[in-house]
Amino acid sequence: MSVPQSEITGQLAEAVGPENLSSSPVDTIAHALDFWPRALMKSRSGPWPRGPKWVVWPGAAAEVAHVLRIASAYALPVIPYGGGSSMVGGASPRGDRPWIVINCKRMCNILDMDEVSMVVHVQAGIVGVELEERLNARGFSLGHVPTSMTTATLGGWLSTQSAGMLSSRYGRVGDLCLGLTAVLPDGQVVHTRVAPRRATGPELAHLLIGAEGTLGVITAAHLRLHRLPLHRRFDSFCFEQVAPAMGALRQSLAAGVRPLVARIQRDPRLRRSDREQDAPEPTPADLSRRVLLLAYEGPVELVEVEQEIVRDLATALGGEGLGQAPARRWWGQRFAAGFRMTPLLVQDHLFADYVELGATWQALSGLYDNLEEAFEKRGWRTRITVEHARLEGASLGCAFWGEADSAEAALEAYDEAWRLAARVCHAGGGGLGHVYGGGQHRAALLDDNAKQRLAVLTEVKRKLDPAGIMNPGILGTE
Amino acid sequence: MSFDEYEKALELCTYCPKLCRHTCPVGNAERRESVIPQAKMAMANLVRKGQVELTPETASVFYHCNGCGLCGEYCEHDVDVTPALFAARAEAVNKGMDPPSMKQFTDRFYARNDSLLHELHHTIEERFFVEEAQVAYFPSCDTIEHSPRVLHDTLKVLESVGVDYVALHDGEYVCAGYPFWAAGLMSELSFLAKEIASKLSNYKKIICDCPACVWMMRFLYPQLGAPISAEVLHVVEFMDNYAPRIQVSSTVPEAFYHDPCYLGRWLGVFDAPRRLMGRAVREIHEFTWNRERGYCCGGGGLVADNLPDVSAKIAQRRLEEVMRTDVPMVVSACATCERNLSQESGNVEVVNLMTLLARQL
Numbered sequence: 001m002s003v004p005q006s007e008i009t010g011q012l013a014e015a016v017g018p019e020n021l022s023s024s025p026v027d028t029i030a031h032a033l034d035f036w037p038r039a040l041m042k043s044r045s046g047p048w049p050r051g052p053k054w055v056v057w058p059g060a061a062a063e064v065a066h067v068l069r070i071a072s073a074y075a076l077p078v079i080p081y082g083g084g085s086s087m088v089g090g091a092s093p094r095g096d097r098p099w100i101v102i103n104c105k106r107m108c109n110i111l112d113m114d115e116v117s118m119v120v121h122v123q124a125g126i127v128g129v130e131l132e133e134r135l136n137a138r139g140f141s142l143g144h145v146p147t148s149m150t151t152a153t154l155g156g157w158l159s160t161q162s163a164g165m166l167s168s169r170y171g172r173v174g175d176l177c178l179g180l181t182a183v184l185p186d187g188q189v190v191h192t193r194v195a196p197r198r199a200t201g202p203e204l205a206h207l208l209i210g211a212e213g214t215l216g217v218i219t220a221a222h223l224r225l226h227r228l229p230l231h232r233r234f235d236s237f238c239f240e241q242v243a244p245a246m247g248a249l250r251q252s253l254a255a256g257v258r259p260l261v262a263r264i265q266r267d268p269r270l271r272r273s274d275r276e277q278d279a280p281e282p283t284p285a286d287l288s289r290r291v292l293l294l295a296y297e298g299p300v301e302l303v304e305v306e307q308e309i310v311r312d313l314a315t316a317l318g319g320e321g322l323g324q325a326p327a328r329r330w331w332g333q334r335f336a337a338g339f340r341m342t343p344l345l346v347q348d349h350l351f352a353d354y355v356e357l358g359a360t361w362q363a364l365s366g367l368y369d370n371l372e373e374a375f376e377k378r379g380w381r382t383r384i385t386v387e388h389a390r391l392e393g394a395s396l397g398c399a400f401w402g403e404a405d406s407a408e409a410a411l412e413a414y415d416e417a418w419r420l421a422a423r424v425c426h427a428g429g430g431g432l433g434h435v436y437g438g439g440q441h442r443a444a445l446l447d448d449n450a451k452q453r454l455a456v457l458t459e460v461k462r463k464l465d466p467a468g469i470m471n472p473g474i475l476g477t478e
Numbered sequence: 479m480s481f482d483e484y485e486k487a488l489e490l491c492t493y494c495p496k497l498c499r500h501t502c503p504v505g506n507a508e509r510r511e512s513v514i515p516q517a518k519m520a521m522a523n524l525v526r527k528g529q530v531e532l533t534p535e536t537a538s539v540f541y542h543c544n545g546c547g548l549c550g551e552y553c554e555h556d557v558d559v560t561p562a563l564f565a566a567r568a569e570a571v572n573k574g575m576d577p578p579s580m581k582q583f584t585d586r587f588y589a590r591n592d593s594l595l596h597e598l599h600h601t602i603e604e605r606f607f608v609e610e611a612q613v614a615y616f617p618s619c620d621t622i623e624h625s626p627r628v629l630h631d632t633l634k635v636l637e638s639v640g641v642d643y644v645a646l647h648d649g650e651y652v653c654a655g656y657p658f659w660a661a662g663l664m665s666e667l668s669f670l671a672k673e674i675a676s677k678l679s680n681y682k683k684i685i686c687d688c689p690a691c692v693w694m695m696r697f698l699y700p701q702l703g704a705p706i707s708a709e710v711l712h713v714v715e716f717m718d719n720y721a722p723r724i725q726v727s728s729t730v731p732e733a734f735y736h737d738p739c740y741l742g743r744w745l746g747v748f749d750a751p752r753r754l755m756g757r758a759v760r761e762i763h764e765f766t767w768n769r770e771r772g773y774c775c776g777g778g779g780l781v782a783d784n785l786p787d788v789s790a791k792i793a794q795r796r797l798e799e800v801m802r803t804d805v806p807m808v809v810s811a812c813a814t815c816e817r818n819l820s821q822e823s824g825n826v827e828v829v830n831l832m833t834l835l836a837r838q839l
């Protein structure tokens with residue numbers, strides 16, 4: 001279908017107001033990429049990618065509905081845009097047809113706060129840190145703290161089923177969501193009812209949470225809150241290997257402990273910046289040591305009991321207590337990880353990304369070793385962290401980076417690294433895309449089981465979105 | 479510095495996941511992706527690399543910056559966005575691609591200077607303009623235009639603590655040239671800096687009521703080949719030595735202190751104004767975003783002139799926290815902050831620190 005651009009421009013201006021519509025290069029360039037490393041790497045040596053034809057900033061669900069009806073009528077792709085921090089190309093351009101970006105950030109208000117039930121009703125375009133600060137000012141917290149807290153939006157979190165660094169205690173963002181308002185591709189506005197539990201059919205909100213904008217645009221949500229903690233405490237243990245560290249964490253969760261933070265990583269004392277100048281180079285034994293970092297929060301009595309249980313379990317598995325300092329230090333720098341990839345991305349012969357895979361405890365330690373070994377065999381550097389621990393399993397976050405002879409070779413090595421990660425992951429019974437979603441990138445690397453599941457999503461999408469406008473090409477959809 | 483010298487900073491921002499988005503007063507007010515720090519720097523970088531054409535339209539994003547420096551405070555790469563974006567403005571000016579709002583800027587600057595100079599002599603008694611003095615008081619344009627009583631109050635406070643060797647600088651200019659820097663008019667700025675430096679170097683000490691003037695004279699003038707041999711201080715830094723001589727009256731029960739960006743983040747002066755304020759105010763309330771993280775009033779970077787609605791929204795956001803309380807006063811130490819905040823402050827009084835101190839005399 002040919003696209004009558006000026007006619008569409010007129011209709012979009014009517015939908016959102018001319019001041020909330022732009023085709024200026026200033027705005028289209030700013031929406032031409034998200035934070036998918038592959039697309040960023042390509043832009044280093046090639047041209048800056050083409051942006052959308054139109055950017056709209058609707059102020060309410062009704063305006064979103066109007067835009068989607070226009071898009072459906074002309075079969076124009078629509079990309080909902082939150083903070084653009086997607087690392088999987090979820091908000092990046094694709095295809096040849098001119099497309100519309102719906103930037104959600106005008107919808108950024110807290111609509112209501114029920115302090116008795118501890119529920120907030122908030123619009124989806126609010127940036128995470130702004131929401132948290134507003135809640136903190138009233139003595140509450142959401143308890144959802146991803147590393148991209150300062151840049152990502154609530155709508156982006158919900159659409160990708162985001163997991164924050166406090167997920168062992170508070171769960172994923174979907175676990176905090178009690179109800180949604182969303183606009184379906186045909187312009188229908190749906191509100192899912194907010195009630196503690198209900199048994200009348202599947203939960204519609206959970207069809208939209210994690211759908212990455214393929215089924216509609218989330219415009220607002222009711223979220224569960226927590227009171228700001230009265231007490232917080234940190235603890236750390238060092239283990240000779242990763243396996244006993246995982247054992248201590250797994251057994252602690254099984255014993256009913258709900259730590260605020262629980263992560264296993266390399267011994268931070270080996271960091272170059274933290275070592276004495278004349279300290280000897282780390283030995284292989286130093287390098288295989290892993291540290292379990294923990295934080296607890298809540299009433300003092302509860303925190304003390306949880307800490308005691310973990311301490312006993314960790315000590316029984318050979319863990320050496322390092323006290324509060326390493327975990328407290330990590331907490332102080334908890335957002336620093338977000339800055340680490342950029343210096344690698346600005347050099348066009350380097351490649352870098354972050355593999356995040358999930359597995360049950362049974363499979364996790366094997367996967368950890370295999371992934372580390374496979375990458376190091378190729379001379380690529382890795383840093384693997386065990387995070388988002390739950391009763392049944394956890395996630396491995398594997399930052400990797402390497403060097404190639406040229407920009408093209410760097411892209412090839414990047415793709416090879418991902419194919420390798422997918423092979424190791426599938427062979428070891430893990431699942432890719434555990435944290436950042438599927439987007440354009442991970443969806444192509446998923447195992448058959450995941451692909452089958454997404455084929456069902458494609459069927460649902462065909463019904464809800466016959467014109468195929470909503471974020472096509474994401475999560476394996478057409 | 480030329481535009482290309484910011485290559486490293488511009489590249490880092492282009493490939494940054496927009497981590498300082500939340501700090502930017504302009505980005506927060508406009509809610510547009512194109513005016514968050516990352517996008518403004520990326521646009522400058524794409525223009526620098528020739529990947530995007532420099533036009534008045536693409537250059538316009540460089541002007542959506544207050545020059546507050548808050549983004550850099552959050553940045554772990556130590557990127558300093560303000561000078562890079564001001565260099566991008568200079569590039570646009572040099573190529574004749576600056577946005578229409580910048581036209582005839584130099585003429586407007588000098589016309590305003592002359593009228594404020596006239597106003598200054600009209601407002602202040604001639605006895606305060608002494609040529610031979612150890613310390614020269616360099617009054618700033620925004621103070622003369624929007625808060626002329628601060629001039630009287632500053633002189634009154636100085637007198638009250640026994641400092642009678644300060645004279646008002648009787649020069650041709652009432653601005654150290656920040657607007658030229660922010661407009662990207664670097665040759666005009668160089669000329670002005672050299673003129674002012676040559677006159678002010680006769681004194682031992684210069685005091686200014688405008689934090690941006692102090693920063694310019696102390697740090698930018700030497701880079702422009704116009705160093706000032708005299709010590710340049712903000713009036714608050716100067717008065718801090720005399721704080722014990724100010725009677726503690728605590729007539730004001732409570733007030734917020736707003737850190738001006740240039741006095742706080744840029745010059746690192748945080749405690750002196752609080753110490754002085756403590757002579758008059760019983761309880762000093764802190765903003766959540768304070769000291770190094772102080773949030774801008776919206777008055778800098780020519781945003782108040784070019785984008786008045788945006789500037790007003792920034793001031794509203796700064797005052798939101800005050801409005802949630804019953805605290806009736808906000809104190810600052812910069813006429814630009816005073817002007818910008820008071821336009822949006824409703825019943826809350828925004829007071830210059832010197833006025834606050836003068837009131838108790």
Ligand SMILES: Cc1cc2nc3c(=O)[nH]c(=O)nc-3n(C[C@H](O)[C@H](O)[C@H](O)COP(=O)(O)OP(=O)(O)OC[C@H]3O[C@@H](n4cnc5c(N)ncnc54)[C@H](O)[C@@H]3O)c2cc1C
Binds near residue numbers: 146163339
């Ligand atoms: C440095 C860094 C650290 C990160 N850390 C974490 C982390 O700790 N945990 C984590 O889970 N993720 C993390 N991420 C990934 C990313 O931040 C998350 O996926 C986040 O949820 C995306 O939010 P956003 O607002 O930026 O969405 P965008 O990137 O704008 O969009 C993400 C996807 O959601 C869709 N979308 C956006 N808004 C809506 C809406 N209102 N309705 C429907 N669809 C919508 C988009 O079309 C896109 O497909 C990190 C990313 C970076 C760059």
Ligand code: SF4
Binds near residue numbers: 495559
């Ligand atoms: S200033 Fe720092 S945090 Fe902000 S966009 Fe640039 S690199 Fe990122």
Ligand code: SF4
Binds near residue numbers: 501515543546559
């Ligand atoms: S200096 Fe201030 S206004 Fe300018 S980009 Fe940074 S935070 Fe925004």
